[in-house]
Amino acid sequence: MEKEATYDARYSIVTYDLTKKYGDLCAVNQVNLSVGTEIFGILGPNGSGKTTTVLMLTTLLEPTEGTAEVCGYNIHTEPRKVRESISYVPQDMAVDVRLTGRENVHMFAELYGVQNPAERSDEVLRILELSDRADEYAKVYSGGMRRRLELAQALVHNPKVLFLDEPTVGLDVAARKKIWEHIKKLRNAGMTIFVTTHYMDEADKYCDRVAIIDHGTIKAIDTPENLKKIISQDVISVSVTGPCTGVDLPGVRFAFFEDESIVFYADSGDEALPQIKDALSANGVTVTAMSLRKPSLDDVFLHLVGTEEDKGPFNLSTFRNMTRRRG
């Protein structure tokens, strides 16, 4: 396949000031990303622009400004080439329940124009451990199996880039683990995986790099390890009864309130614990429990994005089908 002269083979996805506006609302604001052969996670609260970004990269949505290249093809001028090189699994879990697993995959093989659709379908069904149930209707498949069936559909033409929108949402722990193990195998085989999620623990554990996005703006891009270093301190959570007051101690900084607890960042957690307890007691606050931990991706996320809750009206159809018209 011919590539443009400017194409940097190290990166399968490159975006240039990618922007999407809906009227006054800027859903995605000047996003610049370079994604190579890795599991790249895009993390953000609901409505932060994750899905909009994916929709633009998969050529389903035209950007308002800026552009992007996927596998060296411009999403604006060569959308069909882009679609030939990628696969996209939306969040909705749309498999045809009245078709068998094999028929579901075979249909996609034909739509992708795969040379030997039957053999190739068998192969991906085997890879995703669905061979023994392949001739049953997808109606009887569990959520995890349906998601694996969607992965099989997506893999049937050997894409270079795989876009996954919330691949593990609604699945139980075992099914999630299995999905991520498959994703890791694909990465090891040289595929680029671009995944949106709001499960911090999964992003922490499985993503090679993570971008944190809020209100359409990228707040940080790095490995989970490096992101956690943004909060170079220990996290101390104090459960109290009575009025909450701050403390004035060197090396201790108030972070945020969480339920009935006060969260502090401390340079040296071990030493700060008794000091905080004493300071709070002196202020007349009763401490009921204290805990000390290393920062998690959750903390980084809250640090960068804040604790503001999604204030948009809850909409059932949006919830069912978050891939559509999401800001």
Next chain:
Amino acid sequence: MNPILVYCRRDLIRWFRGKWGFISAMVMPAAWLLFVGLALPISFTDNYIDFVTPGILVMTILSASLAGGGLLILDRMLGFFNKFLALPPPRESILFGKILVISIRGIIQSTIILCFAFLLGAKLYTPSQLAGTYLILFIFGALLASAAASIAIYLDDHDQYAAANAMITMPLFFSSSAMMPYEQMPSWLIPVAHINPLSFAIDGIRIFQTGEIPLTQIGFLSILCVFIIGVAVHVFRKVQV
């Protein structure tokens, strides 16, 4: 395999395996044939079922097409649409697949209804009458399938579509020449019936039975069909994901 055919086959398989959609689509026109064709006290002809069969055939196409438009809405609601849009084939093949499958469904259903009409005593069609009837049913089917697809894409909501569907079917059917000849109509209905696209299809089938070729009707339906397909493509291209 052409992607249009792949999409079409998918919907056909789902339809056959769905059973009840299929059964219900058959029972309604069959009931019409039975209760209207055989039971209505009609004086202008002594074999009313011969007269009403073209009308019921066209009604079968009408209800099959409008029911078929719902397929597009469900595909969008359930997220299939986005998956299909991200595939390499030209996106219009999704639309043409739907128009094709809706037309095929209408043809299959009207074939069964035609057999039922013959069973109930309608005069058998000659091969050339049959060919003419199918020609008109196919053009009319593609026309209505495109119209249903356009409405479905435009409304993009299952309840709204069902409401629009119910609103369209009855007036369109009763203001056509399906139930009675123009001579028997009240004078205010005659001009309405003459511009109703259903009448063109029904009259066309009736003219074929007299041994003539209804060029006006075929011409009008073909032009309208091409125009509505154009509308459907236009509406489809403007779909926001």
